[in-house]
Structures are given as C-alpha cells and as structure tokens.
Amino acid sequence: MSTPAGPPDQRSAGPLAPSAWNLPNYLTVFRFFLVPVFGWLLLAEGGHVWGYRLAALAVFGVAMVTDSIDGDLARRRKQVTDFGKVADPIADKAMLGMALIGLSIIGIVPWWVTVVILVREVGVTVMRFVVIRHGVMPAGRGGKLKTVLQTVAVGILIFPLESLPGSAVWLTAAYVLLAAALVVTVVTGVDYLIKARRLRATSARTAARKAARRVAREP
Known part of the structure; x- marks a missing residue:
C-alpha cells in the first residue's frame, strides 16, 4: 500500500528571498515622501526665513538618519532586497538633489556645482537600471563617502548661517x-561606469548569449 504524498521536504528547498514589504x-x-515637504520648507518665503530653514x-x-538606519536594519534582519538596493540610493539622490537645487535657487550654491552633481547622480541611476538585467550594483565605499561629504556640506548650508557669529568660517x-x-x-x-561595463561583460546573461551565438554558428 502506497503512502499518501505529504508536503514537500522544506529542507530541500533553498532559502526564501526576503519580502520587499519590510x-x-x-x-x-518614507524618505521619498519627505522630499517635497523638505523642498517646500527650504524655499518658503524665498528661502530667507530662518524658521523655515531650520524646519527644512x-x-x-x-x-x-533613516538612511543610516534602514541599511543596518536590512543587514541585521537579513532583509536585504533588490528593491532596497535600488531604491535606497535613489531616495538619497532625490533628497540631496532637492537640497542642491533649492540652495542654488536661493543663491547659496553655484548652479554649475548642482548641475555636475545631478548629472553624475542621474547618470549612475540610469546606469543601474540599464545593467539591472545583469545584476544589481550596490553602493560602494566611495559612494558612501560621497554621500557623507554631500550630507554634511549641504546640512551646514541649509542652516541659516547669517544668524550665527563667525558665519564666514562656517560657510568656508x-x-x-x-x-x-x-x-x-x-x-x-x-x-x-567601469564597474557597470565589467558587470555587463561578465554576467551569466552575457555568457549565455555568447554560448547561444556559438551554437548558432556551428554547422
């Protein structure tokens, strides 16, 4: 007499991928929703009211702060997802981009600086999506250093320095x-850019395409 088939042995299955809903x-x-709120506060009344600037x-x-928390939480809880790898740096770029644009409108940051930084940020974001079929490019150490430097500099410039003694030192x-x-x-x-080209050249998708072309050329 045959025994009824039971549920599949879960030990044979690979580990489940973490849910994106975490x-x-x-x-x-949440950081994406903060971007328009921040932009409105920064530019309210022409950007020269210290109360709005402090709120911004x-x-x-x-x-x-949430940017530094979410990555640590994801790693500690083993909830690192492809969505998080892509969306997290985009949220950072959106907030910092809004800050730089706002500060340029107010006249604190030269427009050419804002344009150079935004072109780089948008270019890297587009590049991530172009190569996403080959793999996800997480933020590297250089990117994190760049974010820290931008964050500190922009944070100081958002503060209404004109209300501080020795404001020239802080501005410098x-x-x-x-x-x-x-x-x-x-x-x-x-x-x-170099890493994206290397990822595209060495990914499993590219290897499969090359193998298929070799097979197609065989007599």
Whole structure:
C-alpha cells in the first residue's frame, strides 16, 4: 500500500528571498515622501526665513538618519532586497538633489556645482537600471563617502548661517566640504561606469548569449 504524498521536504528547498514589504524598505519609501515637504520648507518665503530653514534642516536630518538606519536594519534582519538596493540610493539622490537645487535657487550654491552633481547622480541611476538585467550594483565605499561629504556640506548650508557669529568660517568650511564632495562625486561616477561595463561583460546573461551565438554558428 502506497503512502499518501505529504508536503514537500522544506529542507530541500533553498532559502526564501526576503519580502520587499519590510521595515527597512518602509523607511526608504518614507524618505521619498519627505522630499517635497523638505523642498517646500527650504524655499518658503524665498528661502530667507530662518524658521523655515531650520524646519527644512530638521526634515533633512530625519531623512539622513533613516538612511543610516534602514541599511543596518536590512543587514541585521537579513532583509536585504533588490528593491532596497535600488531604491535606497535613489531616495538619497532625490533628497540631496532637492537640497542642491533649492540652495542654488536661493543663491547659496553655484548652479554649475548642482548641475555636475545631478548629472553624475542621474547618470549612475540610469546606469543601474540599464545593467539591472545583469545584476544589481550596490553602493560602494566611495559612494558612501560621497554621500557623507554631500550630507554634511549641504546640512551646514541649509542652516541659516547669517544668524550665527563667525558665519564666514562656517560657510568656508561648508564650501570646502562641498568641493571635496564634488571631486569624490566625479571620481566615483567614473568608477561606477567601469564597474557597470565589467558587470555587463561578465554576467551569466552575457555568457549565455555568447554560448547561444556559438551554437548558432556551428554547422
């Protein structure tokens, strides 16, 4: 007499991929919602009312804190997902991009600096989506250093420095940090381009295509 078939042995199945619906990804999505709120506060009344500027700095700080939290949570809870790898750096770029655009509108950051940084950020984001069929490109150490430099410099510039004694010193420090961030931004952008080309050339998808072409050419 045959025994009825039971449920499949779960030990034979591979580990389940973490769900995209998790706390780290919720924090990432939350940062996207903060972007328009931050932009409105930064530009309210022409961007020259210290109360609005402080409120914008508070929102910016919350966004940057959640940025440092969500990645640690994802790794600690083993909830790293492809969505998080892609959406997390985009959320950072959206917030920092809004900050740079706003500061340029107010007249604090030169437009050419904002344009160079945004071109790099948008280019890297587009590149991630172009090569996503070959694999996900997580943020590297250089990218994290770039984000830290940009965050500190932008945070200082958002603060209404004119209300501080010795504001020229703080402004000079912020511009030095921003210049360093600009250099790291360009260098890491070139590095991402090299990595993307290498990923595309060595991925399993490319190898399969090459194998299929070899088979097709065989008599």
